[in-house]
Amino acid sequence: NAGVTQTPKFQVLKTGQSMTLQCAQDMNHNSMYWYRQDPGMGLRLIYYSASEGTTDKGEVPNGYNVSRLNKREFSLRLESAAPSQTSVYFCASNTHTEAFFGQGTRLTVV
Amino acid sequence: KQEVTQIPAALSVPEGENLVLNCSFTDSAIYNLQWFRQDPGKGLTSLLLIQSSQREQTSGRLNASLDKSSGRSTLYIAASQPGDSATYLCPSEEGNNRLAFGKGNQVVVIP
Numbered sequence: 001n002a003g004v005t006q007t008p009k010f011q012v013l014k015t016g017q018s019m020t021l022q023c024a025q026d027m028n029h030n031s032m033y034w035y036r037q038d039p040g041m042g043l044r045l046i047y048y049s050a051s052e053g054t055t056d057k058g059e060v061p062n063g064y065n066v067s068r069l070n071k072r073e074f075s076l077r078l079e080s081a082a083p084s085q086t087s088v089y090f091c092a093s094n095t096h097t098e099a100f101f102g103q104g105t106r107l108t109v110v
Numbered sequence: 111k112q113e114v115t116q117i118p119a120a121l122s123v124p125e126g127e128n129l130v131l132n133c134s135f136t137d138s139a140i141y142n143l144q145w146f147r148q149d150p151g152k153g154l155t156s157l158l159l160i161q162s163s164q165r166e167q168t169s170g171r172l173n174a175s176l177d178k179s180s181g182r183s184t185l186y187i188a189a190s191q192p193g194d195s196a197t198y199l200c201p202s203e204e205g206n207n208r209l210a211f212g213k214g215n216q217v218v219v220i221p
Contacts (some may be wrong), residue, residue, distance in 0.1 A: 042211035103153040
């Protein structure tokens with residue numbers, strides 16, 4: 001039982017490049033989330049998906065897109081990376097009671 | 111919008127002292143509450159889950175309580191150890207199973 005798996009763990013992008021962060025969970029959860037964590041700030045919600053086929057904006061969605069490919073997978077795409085998107089990204093899934101987090105993706109945009 | 115305040119923001123204590131970490135919420139309509147720890151450069155590890163019918167939860171040296179009427183939770187760590195050094199987080203629900211995070215309690219336990 002792997003829980004929530006994120007790939008890659010580290011990535012360096014040049015400004016304007018695009019990339020997709022992958023997330024998969026094997027716990028059959030309906031809800032999945034993408035957060036970003038910046039120094040001195042709490043985790044902030046980018047997008048979430050309450051169920052397969054649905055996605056909604058969170059607190060800081062600008063510059064990102066998401067895809068809920070199936071119940072297991074929820075990907076986050078940066079179409080044109082900017083230095084302001086340098087951050088640590090966390091994927092999560094939950095039941096109605098308990099949340100589970102991936103180990104994070106450390107992204108640097110230069 | 112749910113806002114989470116964690117006090118103290120940072121503290122350093124000598125090994126062996128007890129730790130008391132506080133969390134407060136602007137919306138006290140809380141059903142479940144999880145406390146997490148985060149080590150530097152790592153992900154979030156769940157410590158304790160207080161479910162909707164519970165007021166507290168214990169695991170080893172850790173005890174977490176939740177007072178829904180006041181919108182406050184406390185994490186108590188007995189006899190602290192250097193391995194307890196981490197940032198502690200107590201996110202709260204804000205609808206659609208989303209979690210709102212505070213900035214955390216950053217703890218350093220000095221050997």
